[in-house]
Amino acid sequence: MSSNKLKVEDLSAWFYEKQVLNRVSLEFPDKKVIAIIGPSGCGKTTFIRCLNRMHELTPGARVRGRVVLDGKDIYTEMDAMEVRRKIGMVFQKPNPFPNMSIYDNVVAGLKLMGIRDKALLDKVVESKLREVGLWDEVSDDLRRSGAQLSGGQQQRLCIARALATEPEVLLMDEPTSSLDPSSTAKIESLVRVLKNHATVIIITHNVQQAARVSDYTAFLYLGDLIEFGETKKIFESPKNPLTEKYVTGRFG
């Protein structure tokens, strides 16, 4: 299937002896939004951290299986730095670099790539901050520290930072879990636009959010992939009774 951006085959993951993902296989179509849902502790974060090789930074972490980006195995045919440049990530807790200005936060990834051209950087800063809807709020003082923004602004800054290097896939780990409804709405509408140029994989605890923003949904339970398919189908006619229980909120 040529339209599949990222392919996961038999992916298992461990923390020391404890297995937290159990032979997960699925294919992420290109330029779509895919929601990952499931109860707390089921392995959602671990799963997406295996997709950009962040998992291996954790002590005791181990992975088996294949993750293939455009036909290339990210574990054997690419180095971790290259993988992470192509597969960006937004974390659950906003984490702008406090020692850097808003401007420098946005261009941090570009600077790592050795891009120093001021005019280009200026352009990227403006376009990415506009894209995340932050430009009008911060353009008067881009030299301010990124840590001085509100939580919702910080998270949008982090999204701009991840987008600046134009990743082909964007991983988002519950990006709105610490935000108020209006910031959440802004980020959700942003996610719907982002799929024009990237595949977006978003974890959410909120099944309504999954229904609102995603084209496909994957349901994880205790490290197993229970069901994966078009969001509409997952919500309207789930095949697995567990999925049905979870999406209708009658779980546990």
Place this chain on the structure above:
Amino acid sequence: MKYKSNFFFEKIFKTILKITSLIVIGIFILLFYSLVERSIPSLFQNGLEILFGTSWDPNFEIFGGAPAILGTLFSSAIALIFALPISLCIAIFYTEYGPVRLRPFISGIMDLLAAIPSVIYGIWGLWTLSPILKINFQEPIIASIGFIPIFSGPAYGLSIFLASLILTIMITPIISSISIDIFSKTPMHLREGMFALGATKWEVIKNVVFPFAKRGVFAATILGLGRALGETMAVTMVIGNSYLWPFKSVSLFASASTITSKIASEFPESVVNLIHNSSLISLALILLIISISINFVAEIISKKSVGG
């Protein structure tokens, strides 16, 4: 009722705190005052000579402090210049690159080095390090590039160079163990934020760990500097206590003096000569003023860099 008693204890606690800080300030003022008082005879007779004079001869009542003051500043500066990068390397290795099972070993060595009394460093410097360095380091250097004045001979075993080296060894454990502490407190979510942009380990250290640790490492450095400036025993034993450096010879391998070594080696004999004794106390006053100024400037610098 409960609230009231908490309030009562808080009040007592605050009062105790106030009294303690007043006592500390009081002791300091008293100390400063008695140094000034006992310096007066010397300041009266020597004037600025105590700061700028280059020779010292109690028999002729000549008391110039410049070589000792320069010796203190120079040996401490050299120690810092070596100790800071070494400490940073140790801290980076410990927290970022080195295997986890080496950690107890490294921190054990650092704790041990920090706990050794300075007289032991002095003995070791005098009996072990000095002859080794003289034969294997100073003499070959003098033979090859001795025409450069700062490396010129003869190779005194006891020298400003050896004193600086001992100070380096003494302050490295202080700076490195504090640096290790601070480096390992760098928040994981910031490191991961940088890794997720495709950064290498070194780029994470440079862009996240260093900026985060900057202020703490600076404070650790000032602490180390304070220790170096005031270190007495070890320096007195290895510096040679002469006024050769820096005015009669600029060589790093010449013997020299620091303020502390001067005081420690001459204080007992000085009690018979009021001006001699008072001159040594003036030197102590100068050292105190140097230390206070450094701490003061450091405070200003670290306040200025908040958020920067």
